């Protein structure tokens with residue numbers, strides 16, 4: 001069973017809802033994305049893995065060479081939007097406009113086809129399901145924005161790839177890996193949940209998922225591999241999501257990548273629509 005590795009290609013300051021890190025400051029903040037992404041590319045290469053990179057359009061505009069390097073290394077390119085907007089914070093027309101701007105920025109650096117999307121901060125949830133229709137309208141075939149956990153998504157969301165019907169067509173939804181731990185649903189495939197878990201624990205969750213007939217989906221960001229990340233004051237939940245246990249994460253991720261089979265989103269068998 002081939003599992004999936006996804007990367008949200010963004011800089012450390014692409015955080016939603018923090019005024020000190022709002023869009024007008026981005027060009028002045030010290031970028032860290034080149035070194036951290038290059039480390040990740042080497043780690044994927046060492047493990048023989050091709051992944052899917054959800055690239056922020058703004059990053060494609062400001063670091064065109066980096067995006068070309070990612071693509072030339074054989075990875076797939078999807079969209080992470082252009083200005084890192086949460087779907088439920090914007091109107092449908094703003095969402096669609098941002099999506100189109102991101103696709104144009106990706107095409108401008110030579111990406112020929114963009115058919116997969118991940119919303120910033122897992123922001124497609126019950127408040128913003130209309131966004132799936134906007135994606136199919138724009139020709140997207142896969143979305144990976146719905147997290148089956150509380151706070152950002154819902155534990156009621158399916159945990160495996162599935163097809164969703166929208167007014168403008170069908171789209172395959174590819175949720176990230178979760179596991180039941182300590183009486184709650186834990187994001188074992190991304191963020192603090194992935195960083196706090198031992199490689200053995202993560203691999204066991206991947207095996208459990210595979211035994212049930214489904215691939216496990218991991219999600220990482222380049223800034224999680226920064227050994228000395230710039231520190232900014234963030235609200236408590238965001239602080240935890242961004243800074244909790246970065247220490248040693250490079251080694252832990254490498255151990256996981258070595259021990260299971262991984263590929264990009266296109267290696268997914270297309271799931272059948274749920275009747």
Ligand SMILES: [Zn+2]
Pocket residue numbers: 008010014080084119120121
């Ligand atoms: Zn993001």
